Amino acid sequence: MVTVAMKRANPNSNEDSILDYLPQDRVKILPNTSGVRDAKEAIFVAQMAREALETNWLKLEIHPDPKYLMPDPVETLLATEELAKQGFTVLPYCHADPVLCKRLEDAGASAVMPLGSPIGTNHGLKSREFLKIIIEQSNVPVVVDAGIGAPSHASEALELGASAVLVNTALAVANDPPSMGTAFRKSVEAGRLAYLSGLGSTHQTAQPTSPLTAFLG
Amino acid sequence: MVNQLHFSDRLKDIPWAATSSSLENINRKDVETALQREGRGGVQDLVALLSPLAAEHYLEEMAQLSYRITRRRFGKTVRLFAPMYLSNECNNICDYCGFSMNNQIPRKTLTDAEILREAGMLKKNGFDHILLVTGESSRKVGLDYLAHALDLLRPHFANLSIEVQPLEQQAYDTLIEHGMHAVMVYQETYCPHSYARHHLKGKKTNFDWRLNTADRLGEAGVNKIGLGCLFGLTEEWRTDALFAGIHLDYLEKKYWKTSYSMSFPRMRPYEGENIVSVELQDRDLVQLICAFRIFNHELEITLSTRENQLFRENILPLGITTMSAGSKTNPGGYAEPEESLEQFSVSDERSPREICSMLKDKGFDPVWKDWDKAYDEPKIRNLLSPVEKECLTA
Numbered sequence: 001m002v003t004v005a006m007k008r009a010n011p012n013s014n015e016d017s018i019l020d021y022l023p024q025d026r027v028k029i030l031p032n033t034s035g036v037r038d039a040k041e042a043i044f045v046a047q048m049a050r051e052a053l054e055t056n057w058l059k060l061e062i063h064p065d066p067k068y069l070m071p072d073p074v075e076t077l078l079a080t081e082e083l084a085k086q087g088f089t090v091l092p093y094c095h096a097d098p099v100l101c102k103r104l105e106d107a108g109a110s111a112v113m114p115l116g117s118p119i120g121t122n123h124g125l126k127s128r129e130f131l132k133i134i135i136e137q138s139n140v141p142v143v144v145d146a147g148i149g150a151p152s153h154a155s156e157a158l159e160l161g162a163s164a165v166l167v168n169t170a171l172a173v174a175n176d177p178p179s180m181g182t183a184f185r186k187s188v189e190a191g192r193l194a195y196l197s198g199l200g201s202t203h204q205t206a207q208p209t210s211p212l213t214a215f216l217g
Numbered sequence: 218m219v220n221q222l223h224f225s226d227r228l229k230d231i232p233w234a235a236t237s238s239s240l241e242n243i244n245r246k247d248v249e250t251a252l253q254r255e256g257r258g259g260v261q262d263l264v265a266l267l268s269p270l271a272a273e274h275y276l277e278e279m280a281q282l283s284y285r286i287t288r289r290r291f292g293k294t295v296r297l298f299a300p301m302y303l304s305n306e307c308n309n310i311c312d313y314c315g316f317s318m319n320n321q322i323p324r325k326t327l328t329d330a331e332i333l334r335e336a337g338m339l340k341k342n343g344f345d346h347i348l349l350v351t352g353e354s355s356r357k358v359g360l361d362y363l364a365h366a367l368d369l370l371r372p373h374f375a376n377l378s379i380e381v382q383p384l385e386q387q388a389y390d391t392l393i394e395h396g397m398h399a400v401m402v403y404q405e406t407y408c409p410h411s412y413a414r415h416h417l418k419g420k421k422t423n424f425d426w427r428l429n430t431a432d433r434l435g436e437a438g439v440n441k442i443g444l445g446c447l448f449g450l451t452e453e454w455r456t457d458a459l460f461a462g463i464h465l466d467y468l469e470k471k472y473w474k475t476s477y478s479m480s481f482p483r484m485r486p487y488e489g490e491n492i493v494s495v496e497l498q499d500r501d502l503v504q505l506i507c508a509f510r511i512f513n514h515e516l517e518i519t520l521s522t523r524e525n526q527l528f529r530e531n532i533l534p535l536g537i538t539t540m541s542a543g544s545k546t547n548p549g550g551y552a553e554p555e556e557s558l559e560q561f562s563v564s565d566e567r568s569p570r571e572i573c574s575m576l577k578d579k580g581f582d583p584v585w586k587d588w589d590k591a592y593d594e595p596k597i598r599n600l601l602s603p604v605e606k607e608c609l610t611a
Binding site for chain 1: 289586
């Protein structure tokens with residue numbers, strides 16, 4: 001699945017449309033609202049996206065701050081509520097805030113997309129402790145968005161039980177983006193497999209594999 | 218509540234001479250710290266990066282860092298835009314500008330038909346982001362004219378910005394409702410003495426009125442504000458640039474929902490006397506661009522067609538995010554090239570197609586469209602849809 005900012009998409013032009021680069025038989029296009037500053041703008045852009053790309057799916061991002069692109073929790077919740085009512089499959093980008101994620105779920109979000117660290121920073125899962133709570137509590141898929149700078153970060157998110165990751169900068173600025181894409185695919189597979197297999201817990205000291213109380217039977 | 222003090226109030230506490238000498242008092246440790254923390258030290262780091270010492274010993278390191286930060290934030294992309302000159306009428310006398318009122322040149326303000334003809338030419342060349350430019354004549358190109366021009370052009374382009382005379386906040390509110398995205402308002406120079414020397418007559422002589430334009434724009438909630446100095450007007454160009462940086466820092470903290478762009482025009486010869494008081498060298502301009510990129514990772518940095526082909530290509534990767542191509546700086550110039558006088562002469566005369574293939578050869582993706590009309594819809598009061606009305610009443 002590839003997310004495309006509606007401001008960049010140009011469905012009417014066959015020259016400058018980012019859509020032309022995406023083989024639509026193989027990837028699902030997920031329009032996003034990047035660039036909007038409040039719920040009202042997001043709703044307009046969502047409607048345009050639905051019309052232009054003929055999909056109900058929407059990655060909702062509302063960041064009024066153009067510097068760090070921090071998601072606005074209040075506007076995101078309002079927009080999620082309205083868009084879900086209008087029949088959209090809403091995937092909101094949000095802070096790694098467990099309560100907000102539950103509120104978004106209640107408002108009709110089809111998944112939640114909490115951030116790992118500020119967008120574009122490649123800093124990995126700085127919000128790890130909160131992501132763990134979100135994953136534990138969520139009834140909808142948790143997609144870790146923003147901050148995933150290396151395949152190991154993606155693997156870590158999947159090991160924690162996240163359903164997916166969303167990655168851009170790490171691929172876009174790699175010297176060889178296709179190979180980096182392959183590296184991410186493998187890391188996601190590894191992380192998911194590890195999660196399903198049941199990871200052992202970590203300890204400060206060595207733990208005997210033959211416990212002392214085994215004789216109790 | 219928005220703090221009612223404006224930048225002119227702030228500027229009173231920042232004396233020019235002391236600011237100038239701060240650039241001379243930089244030591245190696247200051248520059249190294251700024252580089253090491255990637256400019257996150259704020260204005261303090263900008264002082265270090267703009268210093269003569271940084272130019273002498275750290276230019277290559279600055280360029281490397283600026284390149285890395287730019288790629289990380291903007292990827293391998295360059296946005297393209299074109300200016301559309303609507304009028305060369307002007308009520309100011311400024312000794313460096315081709316549109317100056319005392320220049321005996323044919324004056325022209327585009328009619329509706331002429332505006333649409335220019336739009337057709339630009340559209341054909343692929344442009345979707347347009348900067349509307351006028352001289353400063355509130356009688357010939359006042360609020361009504363500008364709002365009307367936006368209405369005419371809005372159906373045809375994704376993004377419309379303006380570079381016109383400074384306006385009142387209410388006028389900006391109105392233009393935003395007509396689909397205006399951004400406003401470029403260059404202070405030209407932050408040195409009041411030099412400003413007075415070059416701006417001789419007309420409303421532009423009012424330094425503070427111009428200076429506080431960005432505050433009025435911020436209060437109007439505009440999407441983007443473009444800042445800049447015209448390098449060549451003021452001998453102490455490093456100090457001038459530093460003031461632009463202080464201005465940017467002030468605005469960004471106060472109007473945090475607005476994004477900012479900066480341009481670094483160097484004075485070029487035009488039809489008239491040469492009044493350049495300092496000539497900015499290529500390495501000076503490289504230092505400026507790299508210093509601002511490191512200081513502000515998100516800043517949009519625009520490179521104009523004033524610069525020649527070779528220099529544009531070389532400076533491109535160092536921090537530039539936006540460039541114009543195939544520009545005409547006279548009203549009606551795209552449809553009828555030779556009709557009226559240019560504001561300044563264009564040095565890189567390549568067509569948008571040629572610029573595009575140059576970008577691709579260098580591994581950049583040219584970006585023609587990075588906005589959509591749908592984003593502006595809620596602000597366009599008279600075009601409210603039923604959903605929008607429902608939202609407002611909810």
